[in-house]
Amino acid sequence: MTVWPEERxxxxxxxxTVDMTINVGPQHPATHGVFRMVLTVDGEMVVDCEPYIGYxxxxxxxxxxxxxxxxxxxWWDRTDYLAGMACEMAYCMAVEKLGQFEVPERAEYIRxxxxxxxRILSHLMFFGAFGADVGSFGTSFIYxxxxxxxxxxxxxxxxxxxxxxxxxxxxxxxxxxxxxxxDRVRWLLGSIRQGLEDFDGLLTGNEIFVExxxxxxxxxxxxxxxxxxxxxxxxSTGLAYDIRKVEPYSxxxxxxxxIPVGKTGDVFDRFIVRMAEAWQSTKIIEQCLDQMPKGLVxxxxxxxxxxxxxxxxxxxxxxxxxxxxxxxxxxxxxxxxRMKLRSPSFCNLSALKQMVVGHYVADAIIILGSLDIxxxxxxx
Amino acid sequence: MLFADPLFGLPSWVDAVIRVVIVIxxxxxxxxxxxxxxxxxxxxxxxxxxxxxxxxxxxxxxxADALKLVTKEDIRPTNADRWVFELAPYxxxxxxxxxxxxxxxxxxxxxxxxxxxxxxxxxxxxxNIVGIxxxxxxxxxxxxxxxxxxxxxxxxxxxxxxxxxxxCVVMITGADMGGGVGTxxxxxxxxxxxxxxxxxxxxxxxxxxFTAMLSELHRAPFDIPVAESEIVGGYFxxxxxxxxxxxxxxxxxxxxxxxxxxxxxxxGGWAWPFGVDAHWTVQLGTTLVKSLAFIIAIMxxxxxxxRLRIDQLMNFSWKVLLELSFLQLIVNGFILLYDWPQELLxxxxxxxxxxxxxxxxxxxxxxxxxxxxxxxxTLGSTPQ
Numbered sequence: 001m002t003v004w005p006e007e008r009x010x011x012x013x014x015x016x017t018v019d020m021t022i023n024v025g026p027q028h029p030a031t032h033g034v035f036r037m038v039l040t041v042d043g044e045m046v047v048d049c050e051p052y053i054g055y056x057x058x059x060x061x062x063x064x065x066x067x068x069x070x071x072x073x074x075w076w077d078r079t080d081y082l083a084g085m086a087c088e089m090a091y092c093m094a095v096e097k098l099g100q101f102e103v104p105e106r107a108e109y110i111r112x113x114x115x116x117x118x119r120i121l122s123h124l125m126f127f128g129a130f131g132a133d134v135g136s137f138g139t140s141f142i143y144x145x146x147x148x149x150x151x152x153x154x155x156x157x158x159x160x161x162x163x164x165x166x167x168x169x170x171x172x173x174x175x176x177x178x179x180x181x182x183d184r185v186r187w188l189l190g191s192i193r194q195g196l197e198d199f200d201g202l203l204t205g206n207e208i209f210v211e212x213x214x215x216x217x218x219x220x221x222x223x224x225x226x227x228x229x230x231x232x233x234x235x236s237t238g239l240a241y242d243i244r245k246v247e248p249y250s251x252x253x254x255x256x257x258x259i260p261v262g263k264t265g266d267v268f269d270r271f272i273v274r275m276a277e278a279w280q281s282t283k284i285i286e287q288c289l290d291q292m293p294k295g296l297v298x299x300x301x302x303x304x305x306x307x308x309x310x311x312x313x314x315x316x317x318x319x320x321x322x323x324x325x326x327x328x329x330x331x332x333x334x335x336x337x338r339m340k341l342r343s344p345s346f347c348n349l350s351a352l353k354q355m356v357v358g359h360y361v362a363d364a365i366i367i368l369g370s371l372d373i374x375x376x377x378x379x380x
Numbered sequence: 381m382l383f384a385d386p387l388f389g390l391p392s393w394v395d396a397v398i399r400v401v402i403v404i405x406x407x408x409x410x411x412x413x414x415x416x417x418x419x420x421x422x423x424x425x426x427x428x429x430x431x432x433x434x435x436x437x438x439x440x441x442x443x444a445d446a447l448k449l450v451t452k453e454d455i456r457p458t459n460a461d462r463w464v465f466e467l468a469p470y471x472x473x474x475x476x477x478x479x480x481x482x483x484x485x486x487x488x489x490x491x492x493x494x495x496x497x498x499x500x501x502x503x504x505x506x507x508n509i510v511g512i513x514x515x516x517x518x519x520x521x522x523x524x525x526x527x528x529x530x531x532x533x534x535x536x537x538x539x540x541x542x543x544x545x546x547x548c549v550v551m552i553t554g555a556d557m558g559g560g561v562g563t564x565x566x567x568x569x570x571x572x573x574x575x576x577x578x579x580x581x582x583x584x585x586x587x588x589x590f591t592a593m594l595s596e597l598h599r600a601p602f603d604i605p606v607a608e609s610e611i612v613g614g615y616f617x618x619x620x621x622x623x624x625x626x627x628x629x630x631x632x633x634x635x636x637x638x639x640x641x642x643x644x645x646x647x648g649g650w651a652w653p654f655g656v657d658a659h660w661t662v663q664l665g666t667t668l669v670k671s672l673a674f675i676i677a678i679m680x681x682x683x684x685x686x687r688l689r690i691d692q693l694m695n696f697s698w699k700v701l702l703e704l705s706f707l708q709l710i711v712n713g714f715i716l717l718y719d720w721p722q723e724l725l726x727x728x729x730x731x732x733x734x735x736x737x738x739x740x741x742x743x744x745x746x747x748x749x750x751x752x753x754x755x756x757x758t759l760g761s762t763p764q
Contacts (some may be wrong), residue, residue, distance in 0.1 A: 020522060044690055363609060
């Protein structure tokens with residue numbers, strides 16, 4: 001057996017170097033789950049990147065086809081598991097559009113409030129994990145955890161579960177808010193704002209953090225549209241495309257908020273856009289609390305078992321990572337004929353190779369982190 | 381433990397063995413408490429409690445950790461180069477142990493009082509990298525290889541500003557001793573700082589020393605060779621059990637050694653502020669407090685500062701630190717050659733230190749103090 005093939009032998013007059021492949025994942029701290037990529041590196045430079053997904057595939061779409069409309073709720077929580085409520089929102093909207101079910105106004109406000117809290121949860125997780133990617137030794141993680149725990153406590157109070165609340169129902173939400181909940185949410189908002197400012201002090205104003213992220217892997221608007229990027233990755237390029245504004249759903253058209261956009265689409269912009277989005281979400285929640293009417297939270301006319309004769313629809317919502325779309329088709333009975341998830345993380349991740357090639361290994365990790373993928377959503 | 385006379389009139393080599401054993405025992409104890417101390421400090425920075433259950437207030441946690449590590453299985457990967465892999469932890473550890481031999485912990489306290497102590501520390505510490513490269517190459521792991529090569533590149537780059545910043549101090553010792561070329565004896569360097577520590581005269585050299593020290597120790601923000609989120613531990617990724625704890629021992633022992641060394645050279649060691657004639661317990665306590673200040677500063681950096689990239693690290697060494705340290709050396713040379721007052725040393729070095737700090741924080745345009753709203757307003761947003 002020859003250890004060194006003929007073409008790899010170092011000759012006297014030429015110093016040949018060989019590219020090296022590095023396997024990153026599926027068990028690796030930087031892959032945020034069970035994602036695997038094989039990097040081909042020339043010294044410290046990435047010359048090729050081959051992503052492998054599917055380690056968390058659970059057959060979400062097929063499971064949904066085989067379960068009652070209400071039973072499937074739990075599967076959909078587990079797609080974007082950092083923001084379960086946002087996924088429930090899209091699923092419920094799809095079922096409601098299929099069956100043309102009404103949703104009480106109070107339920108709509110509660111839903112938007114919960115979705116925005118989920119958005120903050122997801123973005124806080126991003127700040128924490130991203131800080132760890134850049135190398136701040138878990139401090140950012142712990143910073144994120146303080147506010148996340150508080151928000152989870154609020155979720156637990158309404159639904160009994162923290163990560164996977166299964167709180168929404170087609171036609172409203174499971175039950176009304178507990179006593180005095182609104183006032184405590186206002187307190188929570190103050191806590192969240194304090195947490196965001198802490199993050200600003202820890203990361204945004206840090207010289208090394210800025211040096212690492214600014215100007216790294218800039219994406220132009222054309223590229224972002226071509227690659228199908230969504231969410232903060234798209235808006236960091238300067239394109240103010242947010243489905244909550246472009247095609248307002250639920251009660252978003254009655255709420256005032258800005259869409260933060262970046263300038264260059266680099267990693268720092270992706271970070272700062274998310275930071276500003278979390279700040280906007282607190283404003284949205286505040287308005288929800290102000291405008292929330294009294295009344296029912298679940299449409300009382302709906303039967304226990306939902307049956308939808310036939311129909312077909314596609315629902316677009318602004319998930320925490322981008323356009324979270326659900327295509328649904330019914331052909332009678334208590335189960336959907338087909339449910340398809342358009343997951344934003346998958347689309348963002350598909351641009352990984354173009355983004356990391358030509359950068360350092362350390363930067364490849366940061367770029368992957370800045371895409372803010374959730375493997376539950378990528379692998380469905 | 382006077383340098384001059386052997387203990388109890390024993391033969392010189394028996395005396396040396398006894399002293400080395402004492403140093404090893406003390407070092408092990410210090411390392412055990414540094415590891416658990418770091419966990420306490422880090423926990424404090426991260427709004428947690430840290431280890432508190434083992435023993436009263438958690439003071440036995442270090443021994444529990446050590447016991448756990450020693451009893452773990454020692455695994456050698458199939459791909460590893462057997463002898464290189466197994467000897468690497470010792471090759472990294474022994475140089476660090478050897479540096480502890482010359483450090484003066486109080487007046488005439490130490491193992492040996494070498495006339496070339498300062499030079500010896502660097503001659504021996506430079507060997508450290510051999511063990512790290514052995515671990516990197518011998519592990520048969522690509523992460524380890526990357527870590528080892530990164531460590532070598534980093535060490536070579538930062539050794540130069542480190543040594544030059546110390547030479548700046550050595551020049552001044554010459555003037556303090558009434559002319560001549562100065563001394564490399566660490567005990568004498570400490571004694572010369574009875575009135576004022578050299579950090580007052582050489583703040584720039586101190587900053588360069590501290591930065592380069594962080595890099596030599598592979599601590600944040602220069603922990604590129606061990607980057608946990610990229611190459612998951614770097615050169616020691618394949619080690620487990622006792623060999624892994626040898627690497628940890630090396631890391632913390634060298635941290636402690638560097639801290640004592642830095643406090644001797646820049647902060648006055650045992651001599652300042654209580655004088656060379658203070659009781660030995662006071663001197664020992666002074667050294668301890670000063671080295672603890674160093675260690676806490678290092679831990680503080682670790683929890684708050686992200687990691688640099690390898691090219692930024694190299695640029696910072698070769699384009700900033702090297703130039704500034706040479707400039708400092710030349711300016712010192714002029715001032716000392718013409719016997720200008722020592723205040724001028726402090727002034728020029730102070731200006732240099734301000735320049736260095738300004739270079740380091742040139743992008744942090746006070747965003748942090750303004751809070752998020754200030755940051756947000758710099759971004760565009762769609763009209764309502």
